[in-house]
Amino acid sequence: MRSAPVGGGCSSGRGGGGGTVVERRIWCTFFGLVLWIATFVRLLRDLFGYVDDVFSWELADKLETYEPYGEVYPAKQVALLKLWDEVGIPHEKHKQLWGFRLEIIGFDVDTRTMTITMAVTARDEFVRALLTFAVAGQHRKLKEFQQLAGWANWAFNVYPLLRPGLCEVYQKMRGKAKPDAPIWVNKTVEQQLKWIAGHVRASDGIVMLDSVEWGLADADITLYTDASFAGMGVWVPDMHLGLQCVAKDAKEKGIFFYEALSVLSALEHILTHHGRAFTRVAILCDNSNTVDMFHSLRAQPKYNGILTSATDLLLAHKAQLRVIHIPGVQNIVADALSRFDNAAAVAADPDLTILPFIPPRLTLGAIQL
The missing domain is CATH 3.30.70 (Alpha-Beta Plaits)
Incomplete structure (x- = not known):
């Protein structure tokens, strides 16, 4: 018996997918209901549908015979085929694929190397x-x-x-x-x-x-950021380092712009100023809009340069970023630094060294081809 949590992939194809726009909408509505039954009635978890294809995973040792085809398939795949038979959905033997490596919606998915290519x-x-x-x-x-x-x-x-x-x-x-x-x-x-x-x-x-999923406990370095109408503050507790910068035209640009820019500044500083590779960077921030922006990687045009600049940094340094929300009461040092209340910042971190910083220049969304 394999101990690996993912033993193989399976993809059940019904075939088809053409027709008019109305016919495709009807099919998607109907098939969505079938997948709901599979998930919540037959308890087949982690089913993913794409038009008329379904793919999932199964443990390598959980195999069963599907009698109509006289073939062995992953147990979850057999259960889904039986549901299709019961509902009356036609399917074809040559479309019932499974293995450690499959092509799914045009990508090569390999459960042994845990890669999508x-x-x-x-x-x-x-x-x-x-x-x-x-x-x-x-x-x-x-x-x-x-x-x-x-x-x-x-x-x-x-x-x-x-x-x-x-x-x-x-x-x-x-x-x-x-x-x-x-x-x-x-x-x-x-x-x-x-x-x-x-x-x-x-x-x-x-x-x-x-390397896709990781949490705060897995981070190589953790930073705190905050912004006010006076400036931006960054705190690196492991280094007892505080950074601050004046926020020019803060009332005109808005506090959200500087909250997001402080996150970018923290990322740029930790990746480029310490001569050490940080693969997983966690930045804690008390502004929920900023957290949402970095999580979704979507922003209004006036803020989008912050995201493209962050992406350039992450790709250049082969790093990953998590921006995590914390309550304002837990962001004392970065808040004090952003307001230039250095006495309060040092009171919270007596070994703190405070330095000025210059925010990185935003990229325009184009690189040399």
Whole structure:
């Protein structure tokens, strides 16, 4: 019996997926109900559906025979096939795949190496599409914007940090409904799409699943940040280090901008100023909007440069970031530093050394190709 928590993958394909828009919507509604029954009535956990394909995982030693096909499959896959028979959903033997390595929605998923990989040909095709689109001064139809956004979101399964590169694309589509409506490709769209293309081209197209999920206890270094109308503060408790900077035009730019900029500044400082590699960086912040922005990697255009700059840092240093919310009462030192109340900061951390810092320059969303 294998002790590995994930022994193999399984993918059950029904076939089809064509038809009119209305027919596809009806199918998705119906199949969503079938998956609900599978999950909450038959208790088949961790089922993932994509149009008419279902994929999941199963322990390697849990195999059963599916009599109609006379073949052995993972137990969860057999249970799902029996449910389809009961409901009357047709399926085909050659589409019932399983093993340690499978192609799922165009990605190579390997449970032994715990990796998801995009093929080189797929990466090259995606990059070509981005660069063809990223030409300022041309008009593109709304449906072309939507197609490119859909393609990019598929690619973000492997390149999740590149989500900020669609910020201006979404802005251009906002409020528009006519598929053939012309939309102007501006300089910002060009820069952001080239930013995505540059990072995809520089990547090996592999995401390591064992490094995706981690918590505060797993962090290599933990920092605290805060901002006020007076300035920004960063506290690195393990180093007894405090950083502070004046917030220029804070009332004009808004406190949220400086809350987010303080997180970026903390990240930039810890990755570039200490001569040590920190793979997992945790930053604690008492502003929930900032936490949400870094978690979703989506922001309004005026804040998006903070996200692209953070992504550039993380990819350049092969680091990961978690921005975690804490109550304001637990953020005493960073709060005091942001208000330049250094006496209060030192009272909380008597060994504290306080230094000024300059925020990093925001990237424009484009890198050299």
